[in-house]
Amino acid sequence: MKTITIVGLGYVGLPLACLCAEKGHKVYGFDVDKSKIDSVNKNESPIEDEYVAGKLRSLKNKIRATTDPKECIPVSDVVIVCVPTPVDRNNSPDLTAVMNSVSTVSKFIRQGALLVIESTIYPGTIEEVVLPILQKEKFNIQKNDLLVAHCPERIDPGNKKWTIEMLPRVVGGITKEATQAAADFYRGILNANVLELSSVKAAEATKIMENTFRDINIAFVNEMAQSFDKAGIDILEVIKGASTKPFAFMPHYPGSGVGGHCISQDPYYMIEKGRQFGFNHEFLKLAREINNNMPHYTVELLENELKKLKKAIKGAKVGVLGIAYKANVDDVRESPAYEVINILKTRGADVFVFDPHVQKESNVRDLDELLNKSDYLVLVTDHKEFKSMDLEKLKKHKILVVIDGRNCLDKEKIKSMGIAYHGIGRS
Numbered sequence: 001m002k003t004i005t006i007v008g009l010g011y012v013g014l015p016l017a018c019l020c021a022e023k024g025h026k027v028y029g030f031d032v033d034k035s036k037i038d039s040v041n042k043n044e045s046p047i048e049d050e051y052v053a054g055k056l057r058s059l060k061n062k063i064r065a066t067t068d069p070k071e072c073i074p075v076s077d078v079v080i081v082c083v084p085t086p087v088d089r090n091n092s093p094d095l096t097a098v099m100n101s102v103s104t105v106s107k108f109i110r111q112g113a114l115l116v117i118e119s120t121i122y123p124g125t126i127e128e129v130v131l132p133i134l135q136k137e138k139f140n141i142q143k144n145d146l147l148v149a150h151c152p153e154r155i156d157p158g159n160k161k162w163t164i165e166m167l168p169r170v171v172g173g174i175t176k177e178a179t180q181a182a183a184d185f186y187r188g189i190l191n192a193n194v195l196e197l198s199s200v201k202a203a204e205a206t207k208i209m210e211n212t213f214r215d216i217n218i219a220f221v222n223e224m225a226q227s228f229d230k231a232g233i234d235i236l237e238v239i240k241g242a243s244t245k246p247f248a249f250m251p252h253y254p255g256s257g258v259g260g261h262c263i264s265q266d267p268y269y270m271i272e273k274g275r276q277f278g279f280n281h282e283f284l285k286l287a288r289e290i291n292n293n294m295p296h297y298t299v300e301l302l303e304n305e306l307k308k309l310k311k312a313i314k315g316a317k318v319g320v321l322g323i324a325y326k327a328n329v330d331d332v333r334e335s336p337a338y339e340v341i342n343i344l345k346t347r348g349a350d351v352f353v354f355d356p357h358v359q360k361e362s363n364v365r366d367l368d369e370l371l372n373k374s375d376y377l378v379l380v381t382d383h384k385e386f387k388s389m390d391l392e393k394l395k396k397h398k399i400l401v402v403i404d405g406r407n408c409l410d411k412e413k414i415k416s417m418g419i420a421y422h423g424i425g426r427s
């Protein structure tokens with residue numbers, strides 16, 4: 001049994017803390033957010049995540065959460081940093097949370113402990129940003145005073161199949177000993193392979209590669225959706241067709257925008273790193289541009305349908321379904337819904353918003369009230385509550401147009417009721 005401190009109790013840190021406790025380790029959670037600490041100490045999840053909520057209930061007080069680093073860091077054999085790595089207003093990497101948390105840890109961590117950074121960072125961050133902070137506290141990392149490694153997190157909150165325990169990992173350390181120690185630790189808690197890479201940089205780059213791959217593929221399919229739409233081709237049918245190829249095709253789906261703390265942010269980390277060493281990541285930038293434009297495209301689809309009905313967007317009563325950036329979670333970080341709502345408001349529409357997972361930001365009580373107040377709908381999040389709604393209600397509430405930003409509704413049924421339907425690459 002080891003003593004472990006997880007720094008940052010969010011979507012990444014909480015499942016990890018639960019897994020470590022489940023495997024019999026003594027676990028501390030350290031966070032600067034007092035409300036999160038209080039909730040974890042009451043065995044309640046501060047985020048909407050069934051996995052975390054269930055585990056915290058069953059683990060009952062096995063995780064001790066604290067805002068005091070002195071209580072947990074000096075007694076820990078392993079410290080794992082899972083703090084946010086957003087971008088700033090100019091889309092430049094904001095490493096403040098990593099620097100602050102490592103600085104706090106460096107003051108209390110004991111010699112010989114394993115320090116793992118799980119937060120997503122650009123290649124070079126540990127060597128260029130983290131090590132200087134540790135060296136200030138006189139740690140000689142090359143001599144293994146501390147074993148420092150990176151093990152990027154791959155968790156997909158809400159994914160029931162690929163839980164934290166089942167996801168393979170890669171690790172890379174500053175020294176061979178650090179790589180080995182990190183790999184041994186993760187092998188002890190995971191039911192999945194752990195691949196040791198030759199450097200910490202390669203581990204950092206692996207995560208950036210995975211997430212930019214996804215952003216680029218989504219941008220590609222978003223572009224195809226817009227051109228197929230003009231050609232009168234349903235993109236979902238084409239993706240289904242292409243997916244019958246048993247190799248070299250991987251389906252990605254178009255939508256009204258890419259949000260969340262990872263896919264919409266991480267490419268900027270590599271774009272900036274490239275810029276620093278004189279490389280222009282044209283492909284990554286273009287993907288970001290295409291994906292960032294999808295909320296505009298979504299509103300344009302509505303405007304086109306309104307034109308056909310000889311109606312103006314100014315004063316139109318538009319119901320927006322969903323605020324969360326993806327289905328069945330309450331995570332709103334970088335959600336394209338905000339951009340859709342902003343554009344609609346800027347164009348003078350009367351906007352009603354409902355998200356059953358984000359009640360506090362909804363301006364109507366429920367779906368019925370939204371349908372009652374709206375003439376036109378824009379679906380931004382494919383929550384189960386929207387996918388399973390009784391479509392007859394659309395007719396009952398005299399909805400005239402549905403823009404399906406996630407291609408998740410039954411288009412034939414909606415059209416059969418005399419309601420205009422337009423998805424992303426499908427009409």
Ligand SMILES: NC(=O)c1ccc[n+]([C@@H]2O[C@H](COP(=O)([O-])OP(=O)(O)OC[C@H]3O[C@@H](n4cnc5c(N)ncnc54)[C@H](O)[C@@H]3O)[C@@H](O)[C@H]2O)c1
Nearest residue numbers: 008009010011012031032033083085097100101119120153
């Ligand atoms: N959310 C995901 O699906 C996901 C998946 C894989 C990787 N990641 C990466 O993992 C990292 C964490 O993401 P997240 O979604 O868990 O973020 P989050 O915002 O949900 O949680 C981060 C936590 O860190 C805390 N924190 C901030 N500064 C701190 C400090 N100085 N000391 C201690 N705690 C501090 C915050 O209060 C918060 O509770 C990011 O780098 C992200 O890119 C996220």
